[in-house]
Amino acid sequence: MASLKKKPEDMAYILVTDVGSTTTKARFFSNESGEWRFVVAGEAPTTVEAPYEDVTMGVQNAVREVEELTGHKILAPDGSGMVVPCEGRVGVDLYCTTSSAGGGLQMMVGGFIQKITAESANRAALGAGAIVMDVFAEDDGRAPYQKIRRIRSLRPDMILVAGGTDGGDKEHVIQLIELIKAADPKPRLGVSYHLPLVYAGNKDVRPSAKDILSENFALEIVDNIRPVLEEENTEPARRAVHELFMEHVMSHAPGYPKLMDWTDIDIMPTPAGEGMAIQLIADRFKKNTIGVGLGGATTNIYSIVDGRFVRSVSANLGMSYSICNVMKESGIENIMRWLPFERDVEDIGRRLSNKMIRPTTIPQTLEELVIEHSVAREALRLGMLHHKSIATRLKGARLGAGILRGSIWDQELAETYIDMMNIDVFAGTGGLLSHAPDRIQSMTILTDAWQPEGVTWLFQDSVFMMPHLGVLSTVYSDAAWNIFDKDCLVRLGTVIAPRGTGSKGTKVMDIEMEMPDGSTLSESLNLGEIKRIKLPEGQMVNAMIHPGRSFDVGLEKGHELEAEIMGGIGGVILDGRGRPMELPVEEGERRGMLRSWFKALELYPEDMIEKLY
Amino acid sequence: MVDVVEDERVSDEAFAYTPGLKVKRFMSVHKTRRLPLLGDILVNKGDKVSYDTIVARTEVPGDPELVKATAILGVDANEVRDFVTKKEGDPVKRGEVMGRYRMFFGLINREVTSPINGEIETVSELTGQIIIRPDPVPVEVNAYLPGKIVEVIPKEGVVIETNSAFMQGILGLGGETHGELKVVVESSQDELTADKISEGDRGHILIGGSLITYEAFQKAVEVGVAGLVAGGMNYTDVTRILGEAIGVAITGEEEIGTTLIITEGFGKMNMSSRTFNLLKSFEGSIAAINGATQIRAGVMRPEIIIPHVEIAEETTTEELTAGMQAGTPVRLIRQPYFGSIGTVVSLPVELQKLESGSKVRVMVVKLDDGKEVIVPRANVEIIEE
Numbered sequence: 001m002a003s004l005k006k007k008p009e010d011m012a013y014i015l016v017t018d019v020g021s022t023t024t025k026a027r028f029f030s031n032e033s034g035e036w037r038f039v040v041a042g043e044a045p046t047t048v049e050a051p052y053e054d055v056t057m058g059v060q061n062a063v064r065e066v067e068e069l070t071g072h073k074i075l076a077p078d079g080s081g082m083v084v085p086c087e088g089r090v091g092v093d094l095y096c097t098t099s100s101a102g103g104g105l106q107m108m109v110g111g112f113i114q115k116i117t118a119e120s121a122n123r124a125a126l127g128a129g130a131i132v133m134d135v136f137a138e139d140d141g142r143a144p145y146q147k148i149r150r151i152r153s154l155r156p157d158m159i160l161v162a163g164g165t166d167g168g169d170k171e172h173v174i175q176l177i178e179l180i181k182a183a184d185p186k187p188r189l190g191v192s193y194h195l196p197l198v199y200a201g202n203k204d205v206r207p208s209a210k211d212i213l214s215e216n217f218a219l220e221i222v223d224n225i226r227p228v229l230e231e232e233n234t235e236p237a238r239r240a241v242h243e244l245f246m247e248h249v250m251s252h253a254p255g256y257p258k259l260m261d262w263t264d265i266d267i268m269p270t271p272a273g274e275g276m277a278i279q280l281i282a283d284r285f286k287k288n289t290i291g292v293g294l295g296g297a298t299t300n301i302y303s304i305v306d307g308r309f310v311r312s313v314s315a316n317l318g319m320s321y322s323i324c325n326v327m328k329e330s331g332i333e334n335i336m337r338w339l340p341f342e343r344d345v346e347d348i349g350r351r352l353s354n355k356m357i358r359p360t361t362i363p364q365t366l367e368e369l370v371i372e373h374s375v376a377r378e379a380l381r382l383g384m385l386h387h388k389s390i391a392t393r394l395k396g397a398r399l400g401a402g403i404l405r406g407s408i409w410d411q412e413l414a415e416t417y418i419d420m421m422n423i424d425v426f427a428g429t430g431g432l433l434s435h436a437p438d439r440i441q442s443m444t445i446l447t448d449a450w451q452p453e454g455v456t457w458l459f460q461d462s463v464f465m466m467p468h469l470g471v472l473s474t475v476y477s478d479a480a481w482n483i484f485d486k487d488c489l490v491r492l493g494t495v496i497a498p499r500g501t502g503s504k505g506t507k508v509m510d511i512e513m514e515m516p517d518g519s520t521l522s523e524s525l526n527l528g529e530i531k532r533i534k535l536p537e538g539q540m541v542n543a544m545i546h547p548g549r550s551f552d553v554g555l556e557k558g559h560e561l562e563a564e565i566m567g568g569i570g571g572v573i574l575d576g577r578g579r580p581m582e583l584p585v586e587e588g589e590r591r592g593m594l595r596s597w598f599k600a601l602e603l604y605p606e607d608m609i610e611k612l613y
Numbered sequence: 614m615v616d617v618v619e620d621e622r623v624s625d626e627a628f629a630y631t632p633g634l635k636v637k638r639f640m641s642v643h644k645t646r647r648l649p650l651l652g653d654i655l656v657n658k659g660d661k662v663s664y665d666t667i668v669a670r671t672e673v674p675g676d677p678e679l680v681k682a683t684a685i686l687g688v689d690a691n692e693v694r695d696f697v698t699k700k701e702g703d704p705v706k707r708g709e710v711m712g713r714y715r716m717f718f719g720l721i722n723r724e725v726t727s728p729i730n731g732e733i734e735t736v737s738e739l740t741g742q743i744i745i746r747p748d749p750v751p752v753e754v755n756a757y758l759p760g761k762i763v764e765v766i767p768k769e770g771v772v773i774e775t776n777s778a779f780m781q782g783i784l785g786l787g788g789e790t791h792g793e794l795k796v797v798v799e800s801s802q803d804e805l806t807a808d809k810i811s812e813g814d815r816g817h818i819l820i821g822g823s824l825i826t827y828e829a830f831q832k833a834v835e836v837g838v839a840g841l842v843a844g845g846m847n848y849t850d851v852t853r854i855l856g857e858a859i860g861v862a863i864t865g866e867e868e869i870g871t872t873l874i875i876t877e878g879f880g881k882m883n884m885s886s887r888t889f890n891l892l893k894s895f896e897g898s899i900a901a902i903n904g905a906t907q908i909r910a911g912v913m914r915p916e917i918i919i920p921h922v923e924i925a926e927e928t929t930t931e932e933l934t935a936g937m938q939a940g941t942p943v944r945l946i947r948q949p950y951f952g953s954i955g956t957v958v959s960l961p962v963e964l965q966k967l968e969s970g971s972k973v974r975v976m977v978v979k980l981d982d983g984k985e986v987i988v989p990r991a992n993v994e995i996i997e998e
Contacts, residue, residue, distance in 0.1 A: 144679040152676070171690065174739045175679075182677040182734065182744045186650075208739050316861050321908055325860035332858075349848035349858075353879040354951070356862050357784050357908060361947040361992045362973065368948055369969040437970030605970070 004094065004264055005085040008476040011093035013086050015074055016468035017062060018270055019046055019055050019099040019259075021297065022360070026062035027468045028070065028092075029483055036479040038487035041463055042066035047255070048101040054255035055101055056081075056262070081262030094475070096263050098467040100270035102253055105130040105245055106188060108156045110180065112163035112172050112201075114140050116396040120225045121162040121200065123390060124234035126311045128241035129269030130158070131298070138172050144179055151183040157249045159185070159195065159217075160237060161209075162225040164202030173205045177212050184216065189252040194218040196244035200225040200237040218248050229396045245269065268471045271300045275311050276470030278302040278427060280481060281459065281489070287424035290450070292383065293466070294376060294430035296320035296359055299383035303391050303418060312387040317379045319372065319432045320359030323352050330378040337583055338374035338448070340594040341367075341612045362435070366608050369437070373445055376432050380449030388416035420453040420579075421499060421554055427459040427489075429466050440532070443492040443570035444603055453499045453579050454554040455545075455563040458492040458570070491537045493568030497575035498551035501582075502527050507548040508576035513565060514542050525576030528593070532571055532601050539567035573601065633944070633995035634781040634876070634914060636888050642777050642918055643763070646754050647770035649673065658765050662756040664791050664901065668771050669754045675747030678728050683741025685725045686714040690741035697725070697743065703733045711743060757789050758901050759920050778895060778919040780876070780888055782842070785904025785915025786854065787872035788865050792839030794892060794900050794919070796820040801889035804881070805843045807832040814838050818900055818917075820892045824881040825873065827853055834870035840902045842874045842892070842917060845882035865905025872904045874915040882952050885944065887996065895919045937995055943978060947992040954996070955980040 014029040014036075026042040042065030047058035063074050063082070073090045076083050083091030107130040111118030114137035122135050133154050136147050159180065163173035180197070187195040197217040199209045206221050213219045220243070222236040246266050250256045260267060271293070278291030282304035293300040299317040303310050316325040327335055332345055335352075351371060355361065363369040392415065426446050433442040443458050452458075465488050473480035498509050506527045513521045516539050523531060535541065546560045547553045553561045565572055577597075584590040595613065598604060652671020656662060682697055683690050697712035705711060705727040714723040731747035760775030795817045797809040805821025807828040815836055821829070821843030827850040833841050852858045854869055876884050900919040907913040937943070937957060945953045958977040965975040965987065973989045980986060 145676050149676050171740055174737070175742060178735065178737055178740060178742055178744065179679065182679065182746075184674070212739075322861055324858065324862070328858040328860045346847060346849050349852075350879040351948070353848050353851070353859065354947075356859075357878060357906075358946045358994075359908060362971065362989050363967075363969045364947060364989055364992060365949055365968050366970070369971075435971060437972075608968070 004475065006093045008479065011476070011479075013072070013092040014094045014472065014476075014479070015063065015066070015082060015092040016095070016465075016472055017059055017097040018273070018464075018467045019048070019059065019097060019101045020270065021048075021101055021104075022046055024055070024058035024062045025464060025468075026059070026066050027463075027465045028066045028072070028074075029472075029479070031479075035486075036482045038463070038465065038483050040066055040069045041465075042069065046101050048253070054258070055099075055253070056255045056258050059097070059259065059262075081258075084264065094264050094472075096265045096268075096471050096475070097259065098268045098270040098273040098471050099250070099256075104271070105241075105249060105269050106133055106157045107131070107160060107241070108134050108136070108151060108154060108185075109160045110136045110163070110176055111161070112138050112169060112176065113396070114138075116229070117162040117164065117201065117226050119390075119392075119395065120232050120234065121160050121237070123232070123310060124162075124200070124225055124237040125160050125241065126313060126390065127234055127275070127309065128238040128245075129272030129275070129311075130241065131313055131315045138176065147179060148183040151180065151185050155186055155188040156195070157188055158241065158244055159197045160241065161197065161199050162201045162237075164205065164224075165229060166203045166224050166227045168202055170202060170205050170208075173201050174208050174212070177205070177209055181212050181216065187249075187252075189249065193248060193252060196220065196248040198222060198237055198240045198244065200240075203227075218244065220244055230394065232394055242266070242268070242272070265471070265475055268467075268474075270467045271311065271313060273467030273470030274300060274429065275302045275309070276473055277466035277484065279304055279309060280469070280473055280477075280484060281425060281427055284481060284485075285425060285457075287457075288422055289425040289427065290418075290423050291427040292380065292429070292446075294319060294379060294383075294428065294432055296431060297322050299379055301383050301387040303387065303423075305391070305417060305422065310387070310391040312383070312390045314383045314386045317383050317386075319376060319379065319430070320355060322356075323359075323375055324356045326375050326379045326382065327352050329382055335374050335378050337590065338377050338594070339370065340591050340598060340609070341370075342587070342591070366604060367612050370604065370609070370612070372432065373436075373441060376445050377449040380446065384450055388418050391416050391418050393417055420451060420456075421552070423452065423456060425457050425459065426450065426452060427461075429461040429464060431464075433460050434462070434464055438603070439490065439492055439569040440571075440601055440603060443495075443568075443573065444601055447495050447497075447573060447575065448581075451579055451581055452495050452497055454497070454552075455561070455565070456495045456497070457566045458495060458568065459489050460492055461488050462490050463488070491566060491568035493535065493570040493572055494565045495573045495575055496543070496545060496553070496563075496565075497573075497577075497579060498545075498547045498553050499579040500548070500551035500557065501578045501580070502548070502550050504528055506550070508551050508578070509548060509553070509574070510546040511574065512544045513572070516541060523574055525574055527576060527578050529576040530597050530600050531574040531576075533574065534571045535565065535567035536571075537568050541565050541567070634783065635779055636781070636885070636891060636996070637779045638891060639923065640777060640779040642758070642760075642775050642779055644758055644760075644773045644775075645766075645770060646757065646773060647766070648754055648768075649752060651768040652752075654765050654768065654771060656762050656765070656771060658762050660762045661760075662762060662773060663759045664756060664899075666756040667753045668756050668762070668773075671752050672749035673752050674749050675731065677734060678731070678745045678747070680711070680725060680728065680743045680745065681741060682712055682725045682736075682743045686712060686723050688714060688741075691738050693736060693738055693741045697736055699733045699736070699743075701733050701736060704731070705733060705745060706730050757791075757903075758918060775918070775920045776923075777921060778891060778917075780891065780917040782874035782876045782915040782917070783878055784862060784864070785872065785874040785902075785906050786851075786864050786867045787840075787869055787904040788867075789901065789903045789905075790818075790839045790872050791899055791901040792816050792818040794818050794820060794896050794898055796893050796896050798822040801844065801884040801886055805829050805841060810836055810838065812836055818842065818902060820889075820896075821884075822889065823883045825875070826850070830854060830871070830873065838871050840872040840874065840904075842876065842902070844877040844884035845875050845880050846873070847881075848879050851879070862906055862908040864907075865903065867904075872902055874902060874904055874917065877952060878946075885954065885996070892917070895921070937976075937993075942996040943993040944996055945978065945986075945988055945992060946994050947988075950980070950986060950988060953980050955986075958985060960990070
């Protein structure tokens with residue numbers, strides 16, 4: 001890796017790419033009279049697979065598109081990468097990239113106790129941008145031979161091992177290390193190098209770990225991930241994973257040694273870049289934030305709650321390659337419950353299976369679009385369930401002041417700390433959300449899937465560039481935020497949704513909003529109703545929300561709340577459908593209700609969707 | 614279906630599209646046959662091989678067994694070597710005593726025995742575990758195709774070359790096999806039903822038209838048919854065959870009694886006439902087929918390879934696909950024209966609004982029935998000549 005060729009404040013042009021599993025996306029940024037802005041995008045198929053087997057070809061093709069669109073020369077004529085730094089209309093001052101080609105970073109993690117150290121190791125690997133193939137632990141219910149067989153069959157890129165608090169159990173941790181050595185796993189990208197392994201367990205076991213593992217693994221020893229039960233210290237492990245990713249994994253992927261030479265800073269796994277972008281939103285707005293990258297193959301969810309960052313990746317929930325897995329995991333009936341028209345199981349199953357085998361196709365008809373949007377709700381719902389299983393309180397830890405609430409293994413401690421009432425911001429990215437023909441559609445999909453409570457602001461990206469801005473933020477945070485704010489973050493609007501249920505017709509809330517023209521808009525909602533109020537992007541207004549007696553908007557049931565409402569392309573959704581929201585079981589009633597909601601939100605062109613009923 | 618194309622400008626050529634499935638009468642196929650671990654190559658460059666010729670062999674180490682010796686003997690881990698009689702590298706038999714703890718003239722007598730035949734790999738003084746590695750398992754790789762060895766990759770595998778007809782399907786189930794091709798339908802529109810399969814079809818690869826029915830699959834397994842090929846299968850039938858819904862399209866390992874290949878997609882889909890006619894022209898020949906499919910990263914599609922001695926004027930290898938332009942034959946791969954065949958008329962430059970409301974790059978395609986339609990560029994695939 002080279003270093004920066006210019007100080008950030010002296011830069012004029014920046015190029016960032018993301019080498020995705022199917023497409024390489026180049027984004028070109030410029031400093032226009034002191035303000036950093038997004039200029040243009042260039043895209044080309046990724047060339048990691050045969051017959052090309054060199055990612056730099058796809059990178060050059062994507063950059064060539066930028067050159068054609070701007071007239072700005074970026075590629076070195078001799079094929080040696082980008083011209084850095086720039087002089088006049090030739091070259092850029094910084095080139096960096098993220099990558100998820102070839103399946104991204106695939107890891108296995110292990111710990112002594114499944115719900116304690118193994119879970120912390122899992123969070124650290126996910127936070128580093130990995131896809132975790134399996135989590136093994138002493139108490140995971142599998143016999144040693146089963147674990148060995150599994151480790152050998154998976155061929156990960158890297159292993160992370162934790163186990164034991166400092167000064168705690170040694171023997172079981174060493175047993176785990178001996179088991180890994182006995183399994184003798186081989187790296188995915190070839191048999192000619194040692195598999196990287198990060199040890200982040202009990203510090204007293206380090207000498208033994210070195211004796212047992214250093215001959216057959218590229219071993220890196222870092223601080224304990226759980227030095228004491230009450231503390232989780234994932235940062236050293238996460239950093240080591242990044243370094244080993246560059247040093248051992250990337251350097252064996254086709255074309256990457258060359259790409260590593262071209263970049264001015266380390267290549268970062270795409271999800272790590274995306275996570276940094278979501279973190280940027282949380283930092284700038286100082287709000288609890290949940291972000292999602294809903295991709296073709298995977299769904300990444302990031303939460304920043306009270307300063308704690310957690311990422312989950314659902315490796316087989318996605319909108320193209322993995323669309324049938326969403327159908328399989330949710331059940332086809334759960335996808336069909338979002339359809340406002342009647343279709344049979346064979347019809348929907350056939351359409352989605354055909355999308356899976358031809359994953360790059362897009363909906364041409366409205367009917368196909370509505371079906372894909374139904375799948376997206378379920379992919380997001382399942383992804384959030386998965387995320388909540390990872391975003392949990394530290395298990396095994398004593399609660400404040402040393403007082404135990406029941407047993408230290410109390411199941412109450414296992415619950416997630418994600419409470420939709422405490423989440424202030426949702427942000428979405430990924431093909432389906434970005435390409436939704438009308439932004440109100442992505443706003444509704446996120447709302448239906450995650451059921452925000454209280455007052456929630458919704459954002460999405462305009463053109464896919466969150467990973468780009470995430471990696472850029474590591475060296476030039478101000479430029480990254482300026483571009484993010486001005487050119488990337490689309491304000492969808494605000495959802496106001498009281499928590500609570502009741503019988504049909506129960507009063508959910510009254511609301512008064514001070515509109516930009518000085519008038520006051522008053523609305524009233526009963527259970528089952530939904531309304532959309534137009535409030536353009538860039539407008540912020542105050543509202544007084546009076547929830548019904550059995551409803552809560554953040555200050556206990558029946559307590560009124562004054563809140564700041566953000567305008568957006570979708571405007572403001574007043575959601576009186578109750579929380580948890582339940583769809584009617586009876587088919588006709590359910591379809592009727594969906595139709596009334598779609599109409600109220602102007603979700604799809606009315607004249608066209610009616611033809612499908 | 615779309616707004617009127619107002620902008621008159623068109624692209625000469627487009628590269629962003631789904632690569633087509635190969636359907637070739639003559640192709641020089643190069644097939645790499647690789648061992649899972651380094652091993653021995655049993656053939657030489659220039660050797661002729663047949664379907665079942667073993668070309669490479671290795672031994673995969675068995676899954677080790679971990680025995681908690683000190684827990685069984687009741688001693689501390691650091692004392693393990695005082696009580697274990699075997700050392701690293703010693704062979705052991707199943708049931709053989711590896712260590713013993715005796716006290717009070719044999720009144721207390723604890724023994725640790727080996728659960729398997731194998732070799733002692735580790736005796737750990739840190740954990741008191743004994744790790745026993747079982748005898749290795751031999752693994753052989755066959756040629757799969759008849760042909761000539763054109764490259765030997767030392768210790769890893771070989772490349773076999775053969776002249777053949779080569780066709781790709783869209784999705785398969787089940788792995789490698791070979792058999793005599795037999796067309797059991799009149800046309801590419803006909804379904805492959807159970808009544809078209811008889812006892813005499815054992816070991817054959819049967820070609821149908823538009824659909825493989827569930828009953829036909831059952832009959833094929835009963836009779837011992839090597840493989841079935843047709844345009845489509847119903848989604849619910851595939852679920853019944855696998856015993857669960859298909860999740861991610863990574864296939865080839867299924868043990869379902871026969872190999873299935875669909876060439877067009879899910880549902881009743883007429884096999885493209887080009888594929889059907891090519892298969893028909895090779896009826897009676899031996900074909901090698903493999904249902905293995907992997908759509909993400911690598912785009913592995915199921916294949917039908919029919920080695921033959923016909924020589925084309927120019928036998929092509931697997932070349933990089935050229936772009937799409939006016940006159941290129943294409944298949945439409947999404948509703949509302951799914952399965953239709955046509956040729957590209959033009960490639961408008963400007964984004965067009967679809968019925969779905971999306972604005973995307975499109976193309977004008979003239980269908981075989983003469984009708985001109987506008988479709989997203991992403992929703993076509995080239996029919997490769």
